Amino acid sequence: EAGxxxxxxxxxxxxxxxxxxxxxxxxxxxxxxxxxxxxxLGLQFLLWYDEGEERNRGNxxxxxxxxxxxxxxxxxxxxxxxxxxxxLYLCASSLGEDQPQHFGDGTRLSIL
Amino acid sequence: AQKVTQAQTEISVVxxxxxxxxxxxxxRDTTYYLFWYKQPPSGELVxxxxxxxxxxxxxxxxxxxxxxxxxxxxxxxxxxxSQVVDSAVYFCALSEGGSxxxxxxxxxxxxxxxx
Numbered sequence: 001e002a003g004x005x006x007x008x009x010x011x012x013x014x015x016x017x018x019x020x021x022x023x024x025x026x027x028x029x030x031x032x033x034x035x036x037x038x039x040x041l042g043l044q045f046l047l048w049y050d051e052g053e054e055r056n057r058g059n060x061x062x063x064x065x066x067x068x069x070x071x072x073x074x075x076x077x078x079x080x081x082x083x084x085x086x087x088l089y090l091c092a093s094s095l096g097e098d099q100p101q102h103f104g105d106g107t108r109l110s111i112l
Numbered sequence: 113a114q115k116v117t118q119a120q121t122e123i124s125v126v127x128x129x130x131x132x133x134x135x136x137x138x139x140r141d142t143t144y145y146l147f148w149y150k151q152p153p154s155g156e157l158v159x160x161x162x163x164x165x166x167x168x169x170x171x172x173x174x175x176x177x178x179x180x181x182x183x184x185x186x187x188x189x190x191x192x193x194s195q196v197v198d199s200a201v202y203f204c205a206l207s208e209g210g211s212x213x214x215x216x217x218x219x220x221x222x223x224x225x226x227x
Binding site: 031033035042043044045048050055056058088090092097098099100101102103104105106 | 162
């Protein structure tokens with residue numbers, strides 16, 4: 001069984017640009033979660049999608065947004081990139097709320 | 113407010129030693145879930161265990177064991193006879209029941225097992 005896959009592995013952008021990160025969940029999982037792991041800040045919850053709808057979002061500005069497609073894959077979009085957006089972005093999927101979340105390898109976003 | 117505290121930032125042991133990673137949590141909910149994840153140097157988070165708030169039974173899986181005590185709001189993780197491959201950052205996490213979806217992570221404990 002394939003795990004959670006994320007692309008790209010690395011992404012380099014400059015300030016003010018926009019970034020799109022992609023995630024494919026484990027087959028059969030309908031919930032997708034996004035987390036940011038920035039140096040010194042730990043793992044912080046960004047967004048939760050289930051059945052195509054945004055169910056919850058963390059304490060991040062609106063320039064962090066995303067969507068979930070009918071096949072349950074998901075995109076995370078970050079607009080107007082700032083230096084502090086440099087981080088490892090992790091996607092996870094689960095069978096539903098309160099079920100174990102299984103993580104992908106992450107996308108490392110570097111802002112120059 | 114919910115919170116997870118892992119007071120040990122880094123631990124270093126020699127192979128075959130036993131090591132316990134501490135986790136203390138805060139929540140007002142009566143229904144919640146606790147998790148442990150392992151993050152090896154390669155970066156991916158690996159799920160280790162989930163416990164719900166109504167199940168205080170300790171769990172053992174091979175060299176790993178978990179001690180859940182509601183009275184002290186702790187969910188500690190012990191590795192017996194540690195191995196070099198156990199070197200990683202270990203995260204404890206909390207999820208409150210009630211459809212919030214997100215995991216609240218502790219800051220992690222970096223475990224280094226030396227040969």
